[in-house]
Amino acid sequence: MKKGFLFVLAILAAGTAQQALAQTKKVVADKIIGKVGDRIILQSDIANAVEDIRRQGGEVPPNPDCILLEAELVKKALVLQAEKDSVTVDDAEVESLIENQIRGFIQAYGGREALEEIAGRTIYQIKEDFRKPFKEKELANKMRSKILETVRITPNEVKDYFESIPKDSLPYYESxxxxxxxxxxxKPSRDIESYTAKQLNDIKKQIESGSRRFDQMAKLYSEDPGSKDNGGQYALNKADKGMWDPVFLSTAFKLKEGQISNVVKSKFGLHIIQCVSRNGDDAVVRHILMIPPVxxxxxxxxxxxxxxxxxxxxxxxxxxxxxxxxxxxxxxxxxxxxxxxxxxxxxxxxxxxxxxxxxxxxxxxxxxxxxxxxxxxxxxxxxxxxxxxxxxxxxxxRENLKDDYNKIAARALEEKKQNILSNWFADKISTYYIYVDPKFGSCDSLKPWLDASASRNK
Missing domain, CATH: 3.10.50.40 (Chitinase A; domain 3)
Structure with a gap:
């Protein structure tokens, strides 16, 4: 189990937004390929995860089905143990994580409607799809933290770890x-700021008169490189206070659909903002930014x-x-x-x-x-x-203890945690009902799980 186990734990901890979205679209042909207690793992779970790594341009590991199935078995076992040990995840915490993911999707895909079209599901359905896997992931992470909460590393252990590395394998660090x-x-002078505000007001009048479109004027005049080519458009959520200037965010959510704000001042400069669409705490807006020169x-x-x-x-x-x-x-x-x-x-x-x-x-x-x-x-x-x-x-x-102690200590600690978790699973596997599809019999990393599956199903 130790071989590749660190990669398994990395997959377990990651849980990217794209992987979550992939779960909303199951492949047609499906079957149960793994089970821990009453928790099942479907072929589609693994297929979606492999495809997601490829879609994001990541490096697919050797024998990806073996490693990803092991990650799912590990997660299910941690969830079962968390329930046995009364480790809990607050529903509000899970809801907050789901909301953050949904906001990330809306921002990435350019709006609520675009997200629903890509997922083939409504926002409500996507949230329901996410609820169970998000809760399981948080339970698994909390159980992992509980197992490892007292693990520490000593200077002697760091030294021993470093000396065990072949000298020709030590990393080389750039400066x-x-x-x-x-x-x-x-700060620009009041006169220049007033002149810039007048320019924005003139643009606003042209748009409101119907002689110009907001997106056209944004492409011509906006000084925001992040949205200029997209007609000044952004997807916002009220909770994203850390991501946006507070004046900009507050003004955007006071507007009705189609309405254009008066000139407002943020830390970036002066803006006019138009509300394109609004749905509860989500909104799509356009803006034109002008920076008063100094x-x-x-x-x-x-x-x-x-x-x-x-x-x-x-x-x-x-x-x-x-x-x-x-x-x-x-x-x-x-x-x-x-x-x-x-x-x-x-x-x-x-x-x-x-x-x-x-x-x-x-x-x-x-x-x-x-x-x-x-x-x-x-x-x-x-x-x-x-x-x-x-x-x-x-x-x-070349890496050495004097210059790179903290980096070496971090790796040594991670290896120690890996070994403790690996041993913990070796002890715990026999206490669960395990099923692994026999077609994974050639996966060396799954041997403890396959042995437990075989002994349970004789």
């Missing part, structure tokens, strides 16, 4: 950096403020965290404490994970140094001023 930045977006004087003033901040940092009279809080007015920048974050949400990043416009600033910096303040433009066309702080830079190297 990694810890990079911070302090950003100021100058003058050279305003940019130079911001540059002067950052020059002062940089001088105090170099003198040691101000810490980087204090400087971020005092000077930066970029909300995203403040949220991370000024640090650039990797895909794994750590402060160590590789060059390819940085904004390309930052790379020239880092070229001549040594660890502990600050770049000169510079004017830059965001992808949305907004002008600001920033400077960069390079805290650390690692050299390209």
């Amino acid at each position: 990694e950096l810890e990079v911070g930045k302090i950003v100021i977006f100058p 003058t050279e004087d305003e940019l130079n003033e911001a540059k002067g403020r950052l020059d002062s901040a940089r001088s105090m940092l170099i003198a040691g009279t101000l810490t980087f965290g204090e400087a971020v809080n005092k000077y930066s007015n970029d909300e995203d920048n403040k949220f991370t404490g000024g640090w650039e974050m990797s895909r794994e949400q750590t402060s160590m990043v590789t060059i390819d994970q940085l904004d390309k416009t930052m790379i020239p600033l880092l070229k001549n910096l040594k660890p502990g140094q600050y770049s000169q303040p510079e004017v830059f433009t965001t992808e949305q066309g907004k002008k600001g001023v920033r400077f960069i702080y390079l805290r650390t830079r690692t050299e390209p190297h």
Whole structure:
């Protein structure tokens, strides 16, 4: 069972939205190929999962039917044990997870109607289809967490794990950096903001008169690259407060279908918003964004403020965290404490994970140094001023305990958990009623399950 078991656990933990959606469409020919207690596994469950990996461009593992069936058997066993141990999942928690998935689908497919057409089901039916598998997945994850809640790793175990790796198998790491930045977006003058608002009001009048369509004007005038080519359209949900500017979201949900808002101001600039359709907490809207330009004087003033901040940092009279809080007015920048974050949400990043416009600033910096303040433009066309702080830079190297202890410890801990779970299942399998279709007899990873199935069904 240990071979490939980590991949099985990864599949169990993932549960992507696309995999969930695939379950709404079963293949025509179906049969029971596995059973744990009273929980059945259908051929279509495995076929859909394999097809979903392919559809997303993922790498299909060798013998995918074997590995995916094992993942389902593992999940069913964890669910049964969770019920025995009185581990529960709150219905409201499951409902929230389902709602988040549905909102993700609506956003991905461009609206409620598009989702229903792709799924061949109504939103209500999709939610009903999701309820049982979502609850099972959460129960399985909670049971797994319960089994592993006391597992820890010691420095000696990390050392032993590292020394067990063949030296020619140790990974090679490219250079990694810890990079911070302090950003100021100058506020445009009232006159320029008023002029931009007048432009938007003129566009609104043309649309309301019927001489122009909103989507046409969005393609011509909107400065939002994320929606410009799509006529300014977005799918929204009231609960997505973390994803949208609060003023934008609030204004969108006050509109009636077809209605266009007055000019509103968000952190991105000025907008007019049109409600295309509304269904409860879901809405499809269009918007036109215009960013009031800032003058050279305003940019130079911001540059002067950052020059002062940089001088105090170099003198040691101000810490980087204090400087971020005092000077930066970029909300995203403040949220991370000024640090650039990797895909794994750590402060160590590789060059390819940085904004390309930052790379020239880092070229001549040594660890502990600050770049000169510079004017830059965001992808949305907004002008600001920033400077960069390079805290650390690692050299390209072969993995070692000194430089990479945390990464090695994380892998060692995961392997320890894998072994504990594998042993736990080896002890528990015989206590469940198990059935595995004999056609999977060639699957080495399923041997304990096949043995249990054979002994139960003699």
